[in-house]
Amino acid sequence: MNGPLLEVSDLSVVYRTYEGTVAAVNGLGFSLHRGRTLGLVGESGAGKTTTALSIMGLVPSPPGVVESGRIIFDGQDLLRLPEREMKRIRGNRISMIFQDPMTSLNPVLTVGLQISEALAAHQDLSEAEAERRAAEMLERVQIPAARYREYPHEFSGGMRQRVVIAMALACNPSLIIADEPTTALDVTIQAQVLELMKSLKEEFATSMIMITHDLGVVGEVCDNVAVMYAGRIVETGSLEQVFSDALHPYTRGLFRCIPDIEEELSVIRPIEGLMPEPLDLPSGCAFHPRCPRCMEICRTRVPEAIERDGHGVMCHLFSEGGGGDHA
């Protein structure tokens, strides 16, 4: 089939709390093509996880409310599907890998059982067959099948995350959403897990959304990048476009914040100010109070998304008459 596997448009999600309404995702849109990996990057509170939960139909409600939008997955709008049908997709055709494997695994069930459970829930398999397939999945993530009957606490952090990956891949999903899958791991273990995810993604011909705050991880595994700030995608494009020709002042700021490990003397230039208060987002462009190139219009008007050759940016500098250049 042609066309994107996933197309999100105009997605808005709010959390209604006693203190007020938190606008977590504001009119978000992006698409993901088959076999590709999209990196969703941003700092805490940018709305990355809420976006993922919306696709999974798992936004906690209350307090969360999906106010508008469409999430077209393989021709179906997930937001309009009844829960009964969503259940057939979740964990089967779309699965999710969470940050902390200790909390996403059940501590009182063996890892083998947890993988075979995922299989049995979605596929018409005999118990023995599910068990055989689960053991096979363990081997695929480089865990000896002999450890099938062990419990999560008997594994190291990196191995636990591999168990979670085996669970996510067990039903051979078309889409995997990985939410900071390596953030809790040490770097050498992170390298192992990223390498494994890359090769399994190829092998299973799965598409992936990789949610991360780490631009290094994006550079390592993603084909496309979407940078989020205060519930919006402020810049999107191919890895090359965003990494070698970042346009949005926030994206550029992010790159300048990271000490360069390859330079003799690295200079970091922080982004001034604080993350915006989610209960009280700034008017106009939400980044304007911290933006070094803020103009009058930025304070009042939300910029439109502008796109050229697949490189999109949401910034007045690049709209008609804006001072946008690549300097």
Place this chain on the structure above:
Amino acid sequence: MPELVKAENLVKHFPVAAGRVHAVDDVSFSIMEGETLGLVGESGCGKSTTGRLLVRLIEATSGRILYRGRDIASMNGRELRQARRQVQIIFQDPFSSLDPRKCIGETIGKPLEIFGVGSGREREGMVDVLMEKVGLSPRLYYKYPHELDGGRRQRVGIARALSLSPDFIVCDEPVSSLDVSIQAQILNLLQELQEREKLTYLFVSHDLSVVKHISNRIAVMYLGKIVESASSPDLFHDTLHPYSQALLAAVPIPKLNRRRERIILEGGVPSPIAPPPGCRFHTRCPQRMDICASEEPRLVDAGGGHLVACHRVFGA
């Protein structure tokens, strides 16, 4: 530069049901006045324990810690109290290291109160000055930790550490829980303060890019041992220990088309309760030799103060 802090053969074992956790095992290093020594390694390598030993938050099983040439274990109560003013620590999680029931002004001023510096009124003035020093508006004096974001909470921790004008600060993963844009602000603040206040840092972190950015010298730890230590440029350009090499290769770097050697280590870190014999890294080392499993390599100068503990480097 004179030597400010010296650790000699530090050992810290924690007794547990299954035996003893060898958290820090015979670690020696010195820190010169005005410099930053980075201590880097993965979880469980003993880097934070080492930091805590230096400020005597925990007592060493054996070994000595010299502060300006004096053994802090042999100091009497009064001397130790004085030394405590000069040695401070900043913690990773600025939430659990601040008292949630005290306003931040009170938290920052607490060390002054404990040491009886000035009157209550004078201390408030000093706290205002400290707050400005770390980029906090004195208007926030009566705010509570939960009302501040992570970056500002970490500034409170820094202000408190500065309150008694210390010479030496142990920074234990001070930016690890912060967002990158805020992390950069705090790193720059720590560097500015170091220059202005003539501070010496031990900077403990798992993040190599951050450690390289802020340190003059770096020591790499693995399973309770220092495996390599050198000046920051030497460690990065002339990496000698196979573990340091793997650690460096594993750091994901936000750049395009990087052609670099991929060293993926096998397996995980062995248990610190029963560390492997010989070189502790030999079970995962891609360059291991027979001798590595039986004989422990010593930390030896490979030239120009670049220390490394590896049989391979010395062609044994």
